[in-house]
Amino acid sequence: HAVVHAAGVLDDGVLDSMSVERVAGVLRPKVDGARHLHELTQDLDLSAFVLFSSLAGAIGGAGQGSYAAANAYLDALAQQRRAQGLAATSVAWGPWAEAGMAVDGALEDRLRRGGMAAMTPELAVKALQQALDLQETHLAVADLDWERFVPSYTAVRASRLLDEMPEARRVLEAATAGGTT
Numbered sequence: 001h002a003v004v005h006a007a008g009v010l011d012d013g014v015l016d017s018m019s020v021e022r023v024a025g026v027l028r029p030k031v032d033g034a035r036h037l038h039e040l041t042q043d044l045d046l047s048a049f050v051l052f053s054s055l056a057g058a059i060g061g062a063g064q065g066s067y068a069a070a071n072a073y074l075d076a077l078a079q080q081r082r083a084q085g086l087a088a089t090s091v092a093w094g095p096w097a098e099a100g101m102a103v104d105g106a107l108e109d110r111l112r113r114g115g116m117a118a119m120t121p122e123l124a125v126k127a128l129q130q131a132l133d134l135q136e137t138h139l140a141v142a143d144l145d146w147e148r149f150v151p152s153y154t155a156v157r158a159s160r161l162l163d164e165m166p167e168a169r170r171v172l173e174a175a176t177a178g179g180t181t
Contacts, residue, residue, distance in 0.1 A: 002048040002087075003041055005074070007033045008067075023066040030070035034077055042086060048132055051078055051090040055116075058092040058140050059153070059161060075138050082137045089131055094142025096124055115149025116142060146171050 007029035034051055041049065055061070057071025074090050081088035095111055097118035108118060119127075119142070127141045150171040153159060162168035 001044060001046050002050065003037050003046060004048075004050045004052070005030075005034050005037055006052040008052070008054070008070075018066060023069075026066040027070045027073075031073045034074055038077060038081065042081075042084070046087045048089065049078075049081060049087045050128070050132070051075075051088070053090045053092045053138075055092050055094050055140055055142055078137050089136055090138045091128060091131060092138070092140040093124070094119060094140070094144070096121055113148070114152040115145040115147070117145060119143045151175065 009026050009029050038049070051074040053071040053074040054067065056068040057073075057075055060068055071092065075092065078088040078090035094116050095108065095118040097120050111118070123143070124141065131139055131141075144167075146167040150162060150168050154162070154172070162172065
């Protein structure tokens with residue numbers, strides 16, 4: 001038996017424009033749904049408990065404060081479940097092609113320009129199977145064009161998040177050597 005939680009609602013906006021109702025509308029499907037599934041299944045012997053999170057929770061996203069918080073909760077719930085000896089995998093997904101929340105002409109174009117292409121569902125499902133086979137607790141799966149993503153992600157400030165990623169370090173080192181940072 002397995003549980004897969006893939007709920008999500010987008011309601012983008014800068015924090016000072018968000019009302020309690022708008023934030024709750026984004027948090028409820030992710031947070032309440034995942035918590036209820038955890039509580040209802042914590043005494044069952046599950047082969048998998050999969051939470052569909054988002055890169056927004058791991059690396060942030062412009063105007064996605066409430067969505068980022070909801071996804072960070074899923075990542076933390078996976079850590080808690082593993083600490084309790086329970087099955088748990090939280091995948092911080094990048095955008096999927098053909099379906100999903102980022103299949104919107106303008107949003108998809110903006111993400112691509114920032115170095116984040118939409119993944120084919122077949123590739124995403126293979127990545128999920130690999131994560132389950134390796135019993136990963138939390139991971140990010142995205143199709144990144146490092147040459148575009150790194151400059152976009154670090155345009156305002158440096159990011160320690162990228163320090164341990166060889167692909168990102170190569171781009172950063174090349175930019176430093178070229179005197180562009």
